[in-house]
Amino acid sequence: MLLLEREILGHLSDNWTQSPVISWANFNVSVNYSSDIEYLVPFLRNLDSQILETPASTGAVRRDYAMGLNLLLKENTGTSAVNSYVEVLKNLFSKKDISTANYSYSFSPLEVGPGFGQGPHFEIPISVEFYVYSSD
Amino acid sequence: MITRKTGKSRKNVQVDFSKAFEGLKKKLYSDTAKIIQEGFSDIVIDTPIDTGYAKSNWFVLFGDSPGISAPSKDGGPYRSEGQVIDDGSGIIKILKKNGFKEGLRFYNPTPYMGMLEYGHSSQNQFFIRRSVKKMANKISSIR
Numbered sequence: 001m002l003l004l005e006r007e008i009l010g011h012l013s014d015n016w017t018q019s020p021v022i023s024w025a026n027f028n029v030s031v032n033y034s035s036d037i038e039y040l041v042p043f044l045r046n047l048d049s050q051i052l053e054t055p056a057s058t059g060a061v062r063r064d065y066a067m068g069l070n071l072l073l074k075e076n077t078g079t080s081a082v083n084s085y086v087e088v089l090k091n092l093f094s095k096k097d098i099s100t101a102n103y104s105y106s107f108s109p110l111e112v113g114p115g116f117g118q119g120p121h122f123e124i125p126i127s128v129e130f131y132v133y134s135s136d
Numbered sequence: 137m138i139t140r141k142t143g144k145s146r147k148n149v150q151v152d153f154s155k156a157f158e159g160l161k162k163k164l165y166s167d168t169a170k171i172i173q174e175g176f177s178d179i180v181i182d183t184p185i186d187t188g189y190a191k192s193n194w195f196v197l198f199g200d201s202p203g204i205s206a207p208s209k210d211g212g213p214y215r216s217e218g219q220v221i222d223d224g225s226g227i228i229k230i231l232k233k234n235g236f237k238e239g240l241r242f243y244n245p246t247p248y249m250g251m252l253e254y255g256h257s258s259q260n261q262f263f264i265r266r267s268v269k270k271m272a273n274k275i276s277s278i279r
Contacts, residue, residue, distance in 0.1 A: 026256070041256040047269035064269055066262040068254065113254050125254030127262075 001027070004063070004132050005044050007100035012042055012069075015092055018085055020071060035120030039072040040085075047129070064131045067093075069110075072121035082124055086112055093128045105130045161235070167278050169232035175271035176224045176242060180217055182263035183252065188214050190246040196224040198231070199239025206245035 009027070016022060020038040025031040033039065045066045053059035069089055073081060094110035113125035176196060183191040192214030195204060215223070224242075231240050242264075252258050253265070 023256075043256065043261055045262040045266060047262070047266045048273050050273060064273075066265050068256065068261055070254070070256040072256070113250060116248075116251055116255075118251070118255060118257065123251075123255060125250070127254065129265075 004103045004105075004134060005065075007103055008067070008098070008105055008130070009042060009044070011098060011100055012092070016040065016088075018088055020073075020085065023072070033072065033119065033121070035074065038074055038081075039121070041068070041070045041072060043068040043070075052133075058135075061134050061136065062131055063134065064129065066127055066129050069093075069126040069128065071124040071126060072118065073124065075117070075120070075122050077122075082115075086110070086124075086126065089126060089128075093130075103132050103134060105132050164278065165232050165235060168236065168275060169228055171271055171274045171278075172240070173225050173228050175267045176228065177221050178267040178270070179242060179264055180220050180224070182260055182267065184259035184263075187212060188217075190244065190249060190252060191217060192220060193244045193246045194220050194224065195243045196227040197241050197243045198227070199241065203243055204245055206247060 013022060018040070020040040023029075023031045023033070023039040023041045025041065026043040031039075045068070047064040047066055049061060049063045051059045051061055071082065071085055090110050093107045096105075096107045098105045098107065108129040110126065110128045113127070115122050115124045117123070176194070180191060180194050183194070185191055187209070189209050189212070192212075193206060197203070228240070231238060246252075252260075253262065255261070
């Protein structure tokens with residue numbers, strides 16, 4: 001995993017204070033999902049990486065990512081909890097410029113999709129895109 | 137080719153750019169069609185597979201044409217990956233020939249497509265978004 005990916009996940013980990021437990025299942029941590037526990041499931045997908053200058057070996061690189069922040073909620077609990085968690089995620093990421101130790105990230109607006117049943121939970125797909133410039 | 141005609145008085149010069157623009161247009165259409173074809177192929181290839189049903193349901197449609205209902209999920213056999221890509225490429229070629237006067241869209245009526253694209257347990261989250269981003273970046277860098 002790239003350092004820029006680790007740092008933005010670290011930012012999430014440091015700033016998420018809500019009751020859903022962060023599931024790191026997409027980052028080589030096994031999770032036995034329990035129907036009694038609610039989860040926030042982050043995942044990162046590199047959308048594209050472009051070298052912006054020549055010579056390529058020293059050119060700046062722009063990387064575009066989609067970050068999933070899906071909520072796995074207990075079934076039949078309504079939408080009020082969703083709204084409060086979404087509000088927290090919006091405040092953390094939506095349209096934000098975030099700086100970590102080595103990188104600056106520019107985020108798009110947060111998007112919330114229609115939910116669906118998934119195993120013992122109801123899943124709310126939440127996503128946000130960001131781009132970051134780096135030298136490597 | 138740019139052609140120039142000079143009149144006898146040498147004050148009357150006509151420059152014809154039309155052939156040059158025609159050539160540019162053809163190249164632009166050709167480059168764009170290639171990028172769109174690659175994007176469509178990427179989406180089809182990247183569609184997570186269980187039975188192959190979702191992968192078989194990709195279509196390229198003209199902008200305003202009505203969507204297609206999802207065929208029944210009856211165990212198959214479904215259209216193969218190669219067939220889906222070939223069918224889509226055929227439509228993209230028609231649009232290219234017409235100079236992209238009509239919009240096009242990639243369409244998939246599979247009811248659980250949202251779970252495949254956004255679900256945390258999907259094999260390949262954001263596979264559509266990734267292809268679209270790559271297409272957009274390539275098209276914006278056509279020169």
